[in-house]
Amino acid sequence: MVISQGAFAVMVFTDRWFMSQIDSVHIAAAMGGGVASFFCLSLFIGLISYGNALVAQYYGAGMYPRCTRVVSQGVIIATASLPLLAVTAYGMGQAFSHLGHDPRQVPLERIYFYTLMGGGFFHLVKASLATYFVGIGRTRVVMAVDVAGICINVPLSWMLIFGKFGLPELGIVGAATGTVVAQFITILLFLCFYLAREHRHQFSVGESLVFDRGVMRRYLRLGVPSALESFMNNGTFNVFLLLFQGYGVVQGASMAIVFNWDMVSFVPMMGLNIGVMSLIGRFVGAGDMTRANQVIASGFILALGYSGTLAVLFLLFRVELVDVFATDDAQFAEIRVLASAMMIGLTTYMMADAVLLIAGGALRGAGDTRWVMWTSTTLHWAMLLAQYFVIIVWELDPLVSWWVFVAMLLAIAACYWVRLYRGRWRQPERLARVMQE
Incomplete structure (x- = not known):
């Protein structure tokens, strides 16, 4: 899952690197449009992705036919969305021109956003299939499909962005x-594995293509808090990003560069988060909490070791890492100074990311989604309120805004750690309610 x-x-990183070959306005536009599209999808991605824990719980309990019914309910949710x-995409697309962004940036953001949203249904269906294979422990399938996807995406985007091999030169539209x-x-690759004869027989795929009231009820009861958390947190992050980009192109491009390197740390650790959630769900379904403890310990060792190593490297080579995205325009000297300073904040919260991802994965896998929702969203909205005063009311320096964001991540990690350590989420009566349909 880390490789996946x-x-x-890699896909997002290379898209933005290709944009840097054009100019800094394209970097900022790809950041703004990409985050806005993920925000619009985040409610349904958060809900569908909880299928990972549901499938793992059914798999651990030996209820194999229920596993594929989770996939069917996920596709039903994606279709209903x-x-x-469509309404959300139209409204968000019109909002770009009212956010104080550079006039050169707005049309690029909008067309990039609309193109990504045009494929939103594919994103949701892929998420449903991917979480299923993770839930039953066949993560190599997900790895193989995602690696194949990136081997298609990177060269295809390059050809469409720059008009290579007879294809039209589409610029930022080509990236999307x-x-x-x-x-x-x-999706087609996933279906090859999903519809294979051995898999169809073991998991009763043919009988799963129906609406299942019991599975859907569990999906909504446990998944909606996770979905609302994802949606509200992405909403606050999206507004923070758009407010920050209101400082100007220099600040927007600086943030895009820093978050590109943030992904090198955060996104692979999301693989650990998904793995921990799946394994905790499996052992909750099997009633084996001793193994659950071993999963949590292993997750922390891997995540803290990985993020700690990268934090040291990012701190020592922060200027060189920023220069990877150097552009020919005169603004890059200012971008280098600001982005290098922001890299210090990045190295400060990377270890906190490791804690909140592993602890959050364990809590979600055990069905403690309501507590996670309330805690995470409360701190995110507090951060956004602070950002409003820092950026709009008091007009403070961009670095002040950046350190407010860092402080929020540190606070969430501390709260998750305390919840995990106290252990209320593992009480037998709580876990029994999680498994009820």
């Missing part, structure tokens, strides 16, 4: 189009 999530990081996604095409192809 790392493939996603289409009208709302390459992503959408690659997502569709990965």
